[in-house]
Amino acid sequence: xxxxxxxxxxxxxxxxxxxxxxxxxxxxxxxxxxxxxxxxxxxxxxxxxxxxxxxxxxxxxxxxxxxxxxxxxxxxxxxxxxxxxxxxxxxxxxxxxxxxxxxxxxxxxxxxxxxxxxxxxxxxxxxxxxxxxxxxxxxxxxxxxxxxxxxxxxxxxxxxxxxxxxxxxxxxxxxxxxxxxxxxxxxxxxxxxxxxxxxxxxxxxxxxxxxxxxxxxxxxxxxxxxxxxxxxxxxxxxxxxxxxxxxxxxxxxxxxxxxxxxxxxxxxxxxxxxxxxxxxxxxxxxxxxxxxxxxxxxxxxxxxxxxxxxxxxxxxxxxxxxxxxxxxxxxxxxxxxxxxxxxxxxxxxxxxxxxxxxxxxxxxxxxxxxxxxxxxxxxxxxxxxxx
Amino acid sequence: xxxxxxxxxxxxxxxxxxxxxxxxxxxxxxxxxxxxxxxxxxxxxxxxxxxxxxxxxxxxxxxxxxxxxxxxxxxxxxxxxxxxxxxxxxxxxxxxxxxxxxxxxxxxxxxxxxxxxxxxxxxxxxxxxxxxxxxxxxxxxxxxxxxxxxxxxxxxxxxxxxxxxxxxxxxxxxxxxxxxxxxxxxxxxxxxxxxxxxxxxxxxxxxxxxxxxxxxxxxxxxxxxxxxxxxxxxxxxxxxxxxxxxxxxxxxxxxxxxxxxxxxxxxxxxxxxxxxxxxxxxxxxxxxxxxxxxxxxxxxxxxxxxxxxxxxxxxxxxxxxxxxxxxxxxxxxxxxxxxxxxxxxxxxxxxxxxxxxxxxxxxxxxxxxxxxxxxxxxxxxxxxxxxxxxxxxxxxxxxxxxxxxxxxxxxxxxxxxxxxxxxxxxxxxxxxx
Numbered sequence: 001x002x003x004x005x006x007x008x009x010x011x012x013x014x015x016x017x018x019x020x021x022x023x024x025x026x027x028x029x030x031x032x033x034x035x036x037x038x039x040x041x042x043x044x045x046x047x048x049x050x051x052x053x054x055x056x057x058x059x060x061x062x063x064x065x066x067x068x069x070x071x072x073x074x075x076x077x078x079x080x081x082x083x084x085x086x087x088x089x090x091x092x093x094x095x096x097x098x099x100x101x102x103x104x105x106x107x108x109x110x111x112x113x114x115x116x117x118x119x120x121x122x123x124x125x126x127x128x129x130x131x132x133x134x135x136x137x138x139x140x141x142x143x144x145x146x147x148x149x150x151x152x153x154x155x156x157x158x159x160x161x162x163x164x165x166x167x168x169x170x171x172x173x174x175x176x177x178x179x180x181x182x183x184x185x186x187x188x189x190x191x192x193x194x195x196x197x198x199x200x201x202x203x204x205x206x207x208x209x210x211x212x213x214x215x216x217x218x219x220x221x222x223x224x225x226x227x228x229x230x231x232x233x234x235x236x237x238x239x240x241x242x243x244x245x246x247x248x249x250x251x252x253x254x255x256x257x258x259x260x261x262x263x264x265x266x267x268x269x270x271x272x273x274x275x276x277x278x279x280x281x282x283x284x285x286x287x288x289x290x291x292x293x294x295x296x297x298x299x300x301x302x303x304x305x306x307x308x309x310x311x312x313x314x315x316x317x318x319x320x321x322x323x324x325x326x327x328x329x330x331x332x333x334x335x336x337x338x339x340x341x342x343x344x345x346x347x348x349x350x351x352x353x354x355x356x357x358x359x360x361x362x363x364x365x366x367x368x369x370x371x372x373x374x375x376x377x378x379x380x381x382x383x384x385x386x387x
Numbered sequence: 388x389x390x391x392x393x394x395x396x397x398x399x400x401x402x403x404x405x406x407x408x409x410x411x412x413x414x415x416x417x418x419x420x421x422x423x424x425x426x427x428x429x430x431x432x433x434x435x436x437x438x439x440x441x442x443x444x445x446x447x448x449x450x451x452x453x454x455x456x457x458x459x460x461x462x463x464x465x466x467x468x469x470x471x472x473x474x475x476x477x478x479x480x481x482x483x484x485x486x487x488x489x490x491x492x493x494x495x496x497x498x499x500x501x502x503x504x505x506x507x508x509x510x511x512x513x514x515x516x517x518x519x520x521x522x523x524x525x526x527x528x529x530x531x532x533x534x535x536x537x538x539x540x541x542x543x544x545x546x547x548x549x550x551x552x553x554x555x556x557x558x559x560x561x562x563x564x565x566x567x568x569x570x571x572x573x574x575x576x577x578x579x580x581x582x583x584x585x586x587x588x589x590x591x592x593x594x595x596x597x598x599x600x601x602x603x604x605x606x607x608x609x610x611x612x613x614x615x616x617x618x619x620x621x622x623x624x625x626x627x628x629x630x631x632x633x634x635x636x637x638x639x640x641x642x643x644x645x646x647x648x649x650x651x652x653x654x655x656x657x658x659x660x661x662x663x664x665x666x667x668x669x670x671x672x673x674x675x676x677x678x679x680x681x682x683x684x685x686x687x688x689x690x691x692x693x694x695x696x697x698x699x700x701x702x703x704x705x706x707x708x709x710x711x712x713x714x715x716x717x718x719x720x721x722x723x724x725x726x727x728x729x730x731x732x733x734x735x736x737x738x739x740x741x742x743x744x745x746x747x748x749x750x751x752x753x754x755x756x757x758x759x760x761x762x763x764x765x766x767x768x769x770x771x772x773x774x775x776x777x778x779x780x781x782x783x784x785x786x787x788x789x790x791x792x793x794x795x796x797x798x799x800x801x802x803x804x805x806x807x808x809x810x811x812x813x814x815x816x817x818x819x820x
Contacts, residue, residue, distance in 0.1 A: 084499060084500040086499075086500075089500065099502070101500040101501065101502065102500070103496070103647065104496050104499075104500070104647070105645055105646065105647060107646065107647075137645075167731050268732055270687065270688075270689065271688075271689035271692040271693055271696060271732060271733070272688055272689030272690075272692070272693050272695065272696025272699065272700070272754070272758065273689070273693055273695075273696070273721075273750070273754050274753055274754050274757045274758075275747075275749070275750035275751075275753035275754050276724065276732075276750065278753075318757075318760070318761065318764055319761070319764030319765070319767065319768070321768065323688050323700065323703065323761070324757075324761055324764075325757070326688050326689065326696075327688075329499060331504070331505045331508070
């Protein structure tokens with residue numbers, strides 16, 4: 001990636017996080033207030049088939065995951081999504097350890113407590129210690145906490161959608177009849193600024209802790225400069241890239257104990273472009289590697305972080321009535337069975353564990369990593385990890 | 388030729404006769420449908436409502452199912468559907484806001500997120516199969532005419548060597564074409580001095596029916612292979628020609644709110660809106676084909692966004708709904724996603740960015756190759772594939788990928804390179820055999 005563009009994206013992400021920090025009680029936190037000091041990062045990405053990733057036909061598409069990270073990992077080649085293979089239900093199921101069967105578009109919160117809530121309630125973590133940073137527009141801020149009375153928003157996570165900021169800006173410009181022109185940055189810039197300046201972050205799908213949802217003038221000015229730079233680059237900007245940059249900035253400033261990142265560029269498959277779908281897989285491969293590198297370099301994370309990387313599901317079989325790779329709603333192994341890679345602190349030794357596992361096993365595993373007690377979860381903690 | 392015509396006429400008459408049994412008695416048909424479990428009703432009711440926009444094959448299919456349903460004694464039917472009704476109870480269907488009159492996204496969403504979804508699908512398939520079997524007992528075997536799927540990967544698409552392709556079919560063979568492969572489409576459509584082409588053949592047979600010959604094009608080349616007098620005898624769809632309609636339709640689709648219930652309402656409104664000002668003249672008077680296009684765009688799968696996705700999805704839907712005898716599908720180039728605006732790929736890129744379009748030959752070729760294969764895989768889902776010859780022409784390489792139906796091997800040896808004339812003559816002979 002072009003370095004100047006990367007720098008500008010980083011600057012924008014940094015300023016975005018700065019803004020959230022300032023907007024929240026003016027308190028910046030670098031260390032978790034409680035907890036055992038362990039950190040967990042879960043990165044999910046949309047639908048990717050095994051044959052396009054961890055298979056002889058797919059290794060070439062994931063050079064970092066395959067060559068650089070697999071040898072350091074506990075790798076589970078058979079991970080089953082036995083629930084509803086939609087984004088909101090899948091991520092909710094991973095986070096709650098129970099198969100969620102909710103409105104696909106995130107109208108209702110998970111029906112059982114999420115890890116965010118367990119962590120905050122049992123460990124007394126502040127909200128800025130649990131985050132979900134998502135590229136995926138199929139998710140909503142309701143995923144940050146459940147509808148269970150004893151838990152709920154009081155124990156929920158910060159949920160933000162950086163990619164949506166960019167999309168909304170572009171769509172808003174289009175709706176107003178304004179085209180984007182690379183040499184005329186003023187055409188997009190005001191749109192992004194308007195989104196940032198919104199009185200209600202939830203209108204963007206954001207749910208940032210506290211009641212403050214407006215930007216102070218100083219930060220707004222700084223943000224505007226960053227956006228101006230971002231637009232000026234005139235280079236492809238992917239949503240996942242921006243989500244990743246915001247996520248790393250959140251790690252630098254808040255060092256959350258539990259962070260979930262969801263990427264979605266590969267979901268362009270829904271529009272029928274296999275080449276762009278593969279480009280999205282390539283982006284995931286690169287960003288996971290960069291995330292891992294970041295986790296090794298940030299003092300708050302180095303040697304105390306476990307990273308889980310998994311697709312949410314595969315994609316439908318070629319020749320299926322659901323149009324193959326376009327979709328992910330077929331009840332087939334191609335759609336339901338994917339893989340998961342675990343890296344870092346909790347790894348006993350690099351190995352491949354072929355025993356099948358399910359998405360609902362991830363929540364009890366992470367709960368064990370944080371020594372959470374008395375959770376009534378159907379899944380079992382994963383083997384191969386120090387729990 | 389004469390025999391083929393007879394067979395086609397027989398088939399058409401059979402279809403029309405079957406259709407005629409249902410059309411005048413829709414109310415009685417709806418009463419029949421009421422005997423079925425709730426989750427089986429919306430699709431059938433929707434088809435009855437949209438009867439005139441159904442293709443003859445679909446009309447025949449519905450008629451046959453209803454005949455089967457009517458032929459079952461009430462006690463037999465109750466025994467047959469009891470497990471499905473019990474399953475619906477377990478799923479909570481009686482408590483759902485479930486439309487019985489039409490398929491909706493909300494219906495699909497509620498079914499798909501039920502923990503019994505897989506069981507439900509199995510049960511529905513079982514019931515459908517049993518009722519269809521009851522109808523089959525009384526029906527005459529349908530004629531099985533020869534069929535053709537001709538796929539063109541146009542010359543700007545740099546697809547890799549055929550021997551590196553993911554296999555489509557174990558019967559496939561690679562042909563080196565001795566001559567300019569770009570001529571093949573015209574030769575097939577227009578024929579040669581001693582043999583009429585597909586266009587003339589269908590113009591003679593079709594008598595105004597356009598469901599048997601489909602021309603689906605990412606650009607606007609295929610329609611030119613039809614004489615003006617032949618155009619009404621084909622279902623011709625061009626992504627390029629549809630542009631004004633697509634642009635308007637996409638803009639309206641993008642107003643759909645993020646709510647399933649509201650989406651259903653908006654999509655229903657889009658379906659029934661008067662689009663007359665935006666339809667191309669090529670689709671004048673073709674109400675059924677217009678309805679097909681709207682259904683195609685509302686069913687997603689990129690048909691509104693990328694030309695090659697349009698070609699694949701239109702061909703797949705034509706195969707499913709119309710079972711045509713001939714499909715010509717031509718893939719083309721798409722533009723690269725534009726800087727910055729590419730993140731909103733579902734938007735009209737030309738409208739939101741003034742940057743000029745830049746072709747993406749490599750990406751287009753990757754897309755076209757997998758989508759071309761998908762057309763053949765779609766055909767394999769239906770029994771008609773047994774009579775279907777599939778030929779995928781790679782114009783840039785003057786080669787072709789041929790899947791000949793059993794017993795219809797080409798007359799040349801494995802090392803022979805046919806000329807475009809020889810190849811088209813063999814194809815046309817296959818269609819009239």
